[in-house]
Amino acid sequence: MASDHEIDIDRVAELARLELTPAEKEKFSRQLGDVLHHIRQLEQVDVEGVEPTAHAFPLFNVWADDVAQPGLPVAAALRNAPVQRDHMVAVPKIVD
Amino acid sequence: MADELYYQSVADLSARLEHKDLSSVELTRAVIDRTRSVEAKIHAFNSFDEDDALAQAAASDARRAAGASGGPLEGIPVGLKDVIAVENQPLTASSRMLANFVSPYDSTVTQKLKKTGAVLWGRLNLDEFAMGSSTENSATGVTTNPWDPSCVPGGSSGGSAAAVAAGEAIVTLGSDTGGSIRQPAALCGVVGMKPTYGLVSRFGLIAFASSLDQIGPFAHTVEDIAILLQAIAGHDERDSTSFQSAVPNYRAALAQKKGPWKLGIPKEYFGEGLDPEVGAAVEAAIAYYRGQGCEIKAVSLPHTQYCLDAYYVIATAEASSNLARYDGVRYGHRSPEAKEIGELYFKSRAEGFGDEVKRRIMLGTYVLSSGYYDAYYLRAQKVRTLIRQDFLNAFYDVDALITPTTPTPAFKIGAKVDPLALYLCDIYTIGANLAGLPAISVPCGFASSGLPIGLQLIGQPFAEAELLAVAQAYEHGHDWNQRHPQL
Numbered sequence: 001m002a003s004d005h006e007i008d009i010d011r012v013a014e015l016a017r018l019e020l021t022p023a024e025k026e027k028f029s030r031q032l033g034d035v036l037h038h039i040r041q042l043e044q045v046d047v048e049g050v051e052p053t054a055h056a057f058p059l060f061n062v063w064a065d066d067v068a069q070p071g072l073p074v075a076a077a078l079r080n081a082p083v084q085r086d087h088m089v090a091v092p093k094i095v096d
Numbered sequence: 097m098a099d100e101l102y103y104q105s106v107a108d109l110s111a112r113l114e115h116k117d118l119s120s121v122e123l124t125r126a127v128i129d130r131t132r133s134v135e136a137k138i139h140a141f142n143s144f145d146e147d148d149a150l151a152q153a154a155a156s157d158a159r160r161a162a163g164a165s166g167g168p169l170e171g172i173p174v175g176l177k178d179v180i181a182v183e184n185q186p187l188t189a190s191s192r193m194l195a196n197f198v199s200p201y202d203s204t205v206t207q208k209l210k211k212t213g214a215v216l217w218g219r220l221n222l223d224e225f226a227m228g229s230s231t232e233n234s235a236t237g238v239t240t241n242p243w244d245p246s247c248v249p250g251g252s253s254g255g256s257a258a259a260v261a262a263g264e265a266i267v268t269l270g271s272d273t274g275g276s277i278r279q280p281a282a283l284c285g286v287v288g289m290k291p292t293y294g295l296v297s298r299f300g301l302i303a304f305a306s307s308l309d310q311i312g313p314f315a316h317t318v319e320d321i322a323i324l325l326q327a328i329a330g331h332d333e334r335d336s337t338s339f340q341s342a343v344p345n346y347r348a349a350l351a352q353k354k355g356p357w358k359l360g361i362p363k364e365y366f367g368e369g370l371d372p373e374v375g376a377a378v379e380a381a382i383a384y385y386r387g388q389g390c391e392i393k394a395v396s397l398p399h400t401q402y403c404l405d406a407y408y409v410i411a412t413a414e415a416s417s418n419l420a421r422y423d424g425v426r427y428g429h430r431s432p433e434a435k436e437i438g439e440l441y442f443k444s445r446a447e448g449f450g451d452e453v454k455r456r457i458m459l460g461t462y463v464l465s466s467g468y469y470d471a472y473y474l475r476a477q478k479v480r481t482l483i484r485q486d487f488l489n490a491f492y493d494v495d496a497l498i499t500p501t502t503p504t505p506a507f508k509i510g511a512k513v514d515p516l517a518l519y520l521c522d523i524y525t526i527g528a529n530l531a532g533l534p535a536i537s538v539p540c541g542f543a544s545s546g547l548p549i550g551l552q553l554i555g556q557p558f559a560e561a562e563l564l565a566v567a568q569a570y571e572h573g574h575d576w577n578q579r580h581p582q583l
Contacts, residue, residue: 007462016416016461017423018454019442031515032459038516039405039472045479052477053484055307055337056293056532057557062336076200080427089426094437 007032101126102263103580106320109266110168113160120160120171123266124153124215127173131218131264134583139239140259142178143186144218149173152215159213166213168323168347174209175265177256178219179226180311181300182206185216189302190234191224193428193448203300204335205269205311205328212327217265220255224450225419226276226304228252229521230512233452238509241284242581243547247506250280250521253314257284260314262583267315267324271301273308274407275501275525278537281314282501282550285539285576287567288314289321292558293532294339296325297332305414306337308407308529316577318538318568322346325560341558349561350568356389357566360494364400365524371504377541377549378500384573385498393494397486400527402479404519407526409463409476416460422448455515484531491556496566499524501537501550524552534560538567539576548576 009029013020020028071077074087083090101109101123112118128146135141156171176182179189181199183206188194202210209216223233231239231254239254241247242262249258253270257280260268270277272290281288289312296311303309313324326346332338361382366375386392424430424444431443449457463472490497503523512518528535533554540551551570555563571577 007458009458012458012462012465015465016454016457017420017441017445018449018457019446020454024454028455028458031455032462034514034516035408035455035459035519036462039409042402042405042409042472042475042479045399045402045475045482047475047478047482050478050481052474053480054477056484056530057339059294059337059339064333072200079200080197082424082427082430091425092434092436092440 007036100263102130102266103316104266105317106168106172106267106315106323107317109172110170113171114165120153120156120215121150123171124149124173124217127217127263127265134262135264137240137245137583138242138258138262138264139237140220140255140262140264141218142188142190142221142236142255149215149217156213156215166211169209169327170213172214172266173217174214175218175220175256175259175268176206176216177222177253177268177270179222179271179302180205180269182216186219187302188219189225190222190236191448191450191453192235193422195235195429197427201300204297204332206300208328214327220253220259220268222255223252224453225302226252226271226273227415227452227456229275229279229518231255232509233450235450240509241506241547242583243285244506244545246508247547248283248509250283250506252276254280256314257281257286257288260284260286260316261581263580267313267320269311269313269324269328271309271311272529273304273411274529275522277312277314278501278525278535278550278552279522281537283506283548285548285579286314286316287318287321287536287538287577288312289325289536290528290534291325291329291560292534294337295329295558295560297335297338299332299334303418305411306418307414308411318564318571319347319350321536322350322564339558344561346561346564350565353562353565355566355569356391357495358391358393358493359385359566360393360395360490360497362395362397362400362490362497362499364397365499369503369520369523370500373543374500374502374504374549378498378551381540381551381570382498384570388569388573395490395494395497397490397527399479399482399486403483403526403530404523406476406479406483407530408459408519409472410480412456412460413464413473414460416457416464419453419457424448452515480530483527487527487531487533487554495556496563497554499552499554501525501552505543505545505547505549528554533557534563536563536567538571540570540574541576
């Protein structure tokens with residue numbers, strides 16, 4: 001399907017924090033172009049005055065009592081950390 | 097039902113366990129032996145722990161001996177899709193991103209199952225992060241269809257469906273965002289149900305699209321679906337979208353609700369693209385209901401043709417947000433190549449996610465991005481309102497809707513390489529997710545190829561008891577679930 005709606009793949013990949021190879025950029029922009037072409041059918045629908053639906057059964061003002069609950073113990077919370085040191089997650093340098 | 101223990105229903109097995117002519121250890125061992133003999137062909141599981149399952153079974157037998165049985169699931173092996181957290185067990189979502197992740201806590205449905213005394217058995221394969229309709233997008237390899245190993249089992253809960261069909265678990269849980277329970281149930285010849293949005297807690301379910309995701313059961317019989325739904329349904333304060341309403345006794349309702357019902361046939365679900373054999377099987381089911389005294393009414397859901405488009409905007413938008421958490425920092429895959437923090441995000445995500453997940457994250461990012469939000473995301477949410485209204489209008493006249501579950505029986509592994517072609521597999525199931533409705537797929541025949549066909553019944557919000565009764569009325573007049581694949 002020819003896509004008349006080219007997606008700016010560099011910008012989208014940047015926003016999505018995904019590193020793509022040149023071959024992936026070509027492939028994904030073509031595939032996403034096809035999907036967007038299909039999705040543009042939505043333009044045919046008259047939505048004048050229609051409220052958007054975020055949830056099928058909207059619930060409002062769901063409150064919980066403000067009572068402290070036990071959280072995960074440090075060892076459990078850090079169990080899956082790729083690198084940890086002194087009860088903290090270690091990451092590469094953020095500022096010079 | 098066949099004689100093999102692993103093909104018996106929960107209802108029958110629990111009676112035998114109760115009468116002590118079967119132990120949970122014997123039953124669990126039978127399921128383990130069956131899994132050992134067929135799993136190399138099926139690959140329903142990402143992992144399982146035989147010793148742990150047998151220890152749970154022994155504990156269940158001890159509880160029963162002490163007179164402390166937890167109910168009909170006591171001692172029954174239940175498989176879980178590998179997106180449902182079990183404390184101290186692997187939780188991978190079939191993604192490289194979570195290949196080494198071990199869950200630090202239980203999901204709410206896991207806690208509820210543990211209370212019933214069920215034996216939690218294995219982590220079942222899926223399309224990565226539940227994104228797909230064939231289980232081909234799994235980082236651990238494709239699950240095969242037990243009826244024909246050259247075909248897909250459907251997806252994303254392909255492992256959950258195939259395990260039941262192949263006798264590798266008695267019943268299982270999956271999750272359904274756009275058809276991920278009903279579509280594989282149809283393709284594997286088992287029963288699968290997506291409950292009303294909000295009936296089952298999503299706490300501890302790895303999120304794909306939060307306004308659509310719902311956990312639900314797979315089984316060989318509608319009664320077993322009722323038993324499993326009973327165990328997992330109910331309000332949970334840890335899920336703010338969980339509904340506060342009393343949960344009826346579904347199994348008791350099956351005995352009480354006998355119809356006849358008013359059933360609607362939405363004409364939009366019987367058009368172009370429907371396989372003739374699937375269409376004929378569904379028409380035969382409609383004729384059966386008519387013969388049982390049900391009133392069959394033609395109805396229209398005029399916005400059906402926009403379901404797929406609205407879904408792929410809303411689901412990917414929510415996914416792009418939900419999957420932002422996988423950044424290589426606190427858990428999940430971290431690229432060994434990254435030297436600074438920006439690289440850490442870009443490389444970890446590039447290495448950790450498969451192609452379909454990347455496509456959906458990018459599509460979702462795009463439709464939410466500045467300049468496109470109104471045109472795509474907001475518009476899709478408005479179309480969702482119209483789609484939901486279509487269903488509610490239809491339910492003024494009828495108790496439930498009858499449609500095919502899928503346009504075709506299972507297709508060959510590798511046959512659909514174009515993402516859009518795969519998206520079309522969910523064309524009949526997506527509407528119930530957008531509208532938040534309960535829907536069930538029950539086996540309704542076999543194609544000439546020998547592959548199963550599924551009948552979808554869509555019910556009114558929170559009317560699971562009624563929907564299960566309608567499904568069982570069909571099941572009781574047919575013996576499709578007595579057939580099992582030759583493995």
